[in-house]
Amino acid sequence: MIIEGKEKKWEIVCGLEIHCQIISESKIFSGASTRFGADANENVSFVDAGMPGMLPTLNRYCVHQAVKTGLGLRAKINKFSEFSRKNYFYADMPTGYQITQFQYPIVGEGVVTVDLEDGSSKDIRIERMHIEQDAGKSIHDIDSRKTFIDLNRAGVGLMEIVTKPDFRSPEEAGAFLKKLRSILRYLGTCDGNMDEGSMRCDVNVSVRPAGSDELRTRCEMKNVNSVKFVMQAIENEARRHVEVYENGGTVEQETRQFDPISGQTKVMRKKEFAHDYRYFPEPDLPPLVLTDEYIKQVADELPELPDAKKARFVEKLGLTKYDAMVICENKEVADFFEKAAAGHDAKKVANWLMGDFFAMLKRKNLTIDESPVSAENLGALVELIEKNVISGKIAKDVFEIMSETGDAPEKIVEEKGLKQVTDTGAIEAVVDKVIAENPDKVSAYKGGKTGLMGWFVGQVIKESKGKANPQIVNRLLAEKLN
Numbered sequence: 001m002i003i004e005g006k007e008k009k010w011e012i013v014c015g016l017e018i019h020c021q022i023i024s025e026s027k028i029f030s031g032a033s034t035r036f037g038a039d040a041n042e043n044v045s046f047v048d049a050g051m052p053g054m055l056p057t058l059n060r061y062c063v064h065q066a067v068k069t070g071l072g073l074r075a076k077i078n079k080f081s082e083f084s085r086k087n088y089f090y091a092d093m094p095t096g097y098q099i100t101q102f103q104y105p106i107v108g109e110g111v112v113t114v115d116l117e118d119g120s121s122k123d124i125r126i127e128r129m130h131i132e133q134d135a136g137k138s139i140h141d142i143d144s145r146k147t148f149i150d151l152n153r154a155g156v157g158l159m160e161i162v163t164k165p166d167f168r169s170p171e172e173a174g175a176f177l178k179k180l181r182s183i184l185r186y187l188g189t190c191d192g193n194m195d196e197g198s199m200r201c202d203v204n205v206s207v208r209p210a211g212s213d214e215l216r217t218r219c220e221m222k223n224v225n226s227v228k229f230v231m232q233a234i235e236n237e238a239r240r241h242v243e244v245y246e247n248g249g250t251v252e253q254e255t256r257q258f259d260p261i262s263g264q265t266k267v268m269r270k271k272e273f274a275h276d277y278r279y280f281p282e283p284d285l286p287p288l289v290l291t292d293e294y295i296k297q298v299a300d301e302l303p304e305l306p307d308a309k310k311a312r313f314v315e316k317l318g319l320t321k322y323d324a325m326v327i328c329e330n331k332e333v334a335d336f337f338e339k340a341a342a343g344h345d346a347k348k349v350a351n352w353l354m355g356d357f358f359a360m361l362k363r364k365n366l367t368i369d370e371s372p373v374s375a376e377n378l379g380a381l382v383e384l385i386e387k388n389v390i391s392g393k394i395a396k397d398v399f400e401i402m403s404e405t406g407d408a409p410e411k412i413v414e415e416k417g418l419k420q421v422t423d424t425g426a427i428e429a430v431v432d433k434v435i436a437e438n439p440d441k442v443s444a445y446k447g448g449k450t451g452l453m454g455w456f457v458g459q460v461i462k463e464s465k466g467k468a469n470p471q472i473v474n475r476l477l478a479e480k481l482n
């Protein structure tokens with residue numbers, strides 16, 4: 001995206017830092033539960049509360065999840081990594097420091113391919129990913145004069161994914177977040193729900209004259225909590241920078257807050273630097289050392305990821321790139337599709353899935369797991385059309401009934417007598433009737449108005465209550481009228 005200034009054209013330079021809550025039964029350095037929705041301070045161990053003498057113990061499963069995620073990001077897994085203390089005071093962090101990774105993160109450089117609206121794709125480079133603990137929550141809205149602290153979230157494992165400043169438009173950042181969420185969900189390492197805070201995005205934005213490769217001062221917006229807001233924040237912040245530069249000002253490095261209501265950003269604090277946190281190696285935890293065997297073992301467990309699935313659907317099942325992209329974004333949808341398409345025309349199944357089926361889910365406000373139409377029944381419906389048992393038009397009515405009753409299409413077609421008439425004799429009788437009843441149209445047709453053919457076909461189909469096979473109707477009409 002190019003921003004037209006008064007004097008020149010500007011380009012956006014943006015990078016993202018995403019905190020992703022690790023799916024794990026217990027916290028990263030204690031045995032306390034991570035269950036969402038528990039009563040306040042129910043899931044708090046002495047370690048999480050920062051009691052004197054308590055020591056952290058690294059959760060093996062969180063490491064496993066992080067390595068899995070790193071492999072899913074096509075990233076280098078660092079066999080040596082180290083934990084550090086990041087020191088700062090916050091009321092919902094009783095230890096006064098966060099255990100994180102600084103100099104030696106568990107995951108190094110990787111890459112995520114994003115799919116853009118115009119059908120093209122772009123590789124976004126990952127700088128690193130480290131693991132760390134989350135802080136608790138300060139609750140300000142229960143009492144006007146008191147703040148309450150809930151430590152249930154304190155110590156929950158996080159993966160912090162940092163990208164290179166590779167985004168040139170809000171759309172690219174939006175596409176990246178969707179792709180990242182899709183990969184994490186396929187892997188089962190983070191549920192990716194931004195509105196519940198299990199995926200939180202910090203946005204770094206700067207601008208530069210279009211075509212140059214300089215990197216100017218950036219501003220950071222913390223914890224933007226939806227894809228839409230991230231996109232808005234990037235655009236509005238970039239426009240603010242352009243305005244500052246074009247009015248002869250300088251952009252200061254600072255942390256800003258995005259206000260979803262106005263869509264604007266406002267200053268929160270002047271940016272702190274890494275040295276302000278007095279990072280030092282965590283004395284209570286040894287370095288984390290992984291073996292090649294261990295990394296290979298995790299790699300062997302990886303499921304087929306969205307890109308691989310998409311490529312397979314295009315190459316083996318003949319889907320268009322766009323259809324494959326839409327279907328593969330969500331693993332449940334991809335699984336449903338594969339089940340429905342087994343043994344049938346995959347393209348036709350995809351059309352039904354993305355058309356009537358998605359529209360039905362949306363109308364009924366259901367997830368695909370709650371669909372009254374099973375994958376097998378959707379496949380069976382397509383087969384009935386393929387085998388000319390019903391026409392595409394009747395199939396729409398059958399589908400409506402399926403989505404109400406959940407019945408198999410064969411049963412509905414049988415019970416309602418919807419089978420297509422392919423008996424030439426029966427159709428011929430209807431064709432003759434239509435011709436006999438419309439002599440004026442017949443002579444108009446013979447006089448050159450051949451466009452009337454469609455009208456005749458429509459009449460015969462209507463007369464047969466939609467059941468006459470359209471190919472036979474066309475053939476018979478052509479024979480009799482020409």
Ligand code: MN
Pocket residue numbers: 019132160
């Ligand atoms: Mn962090």
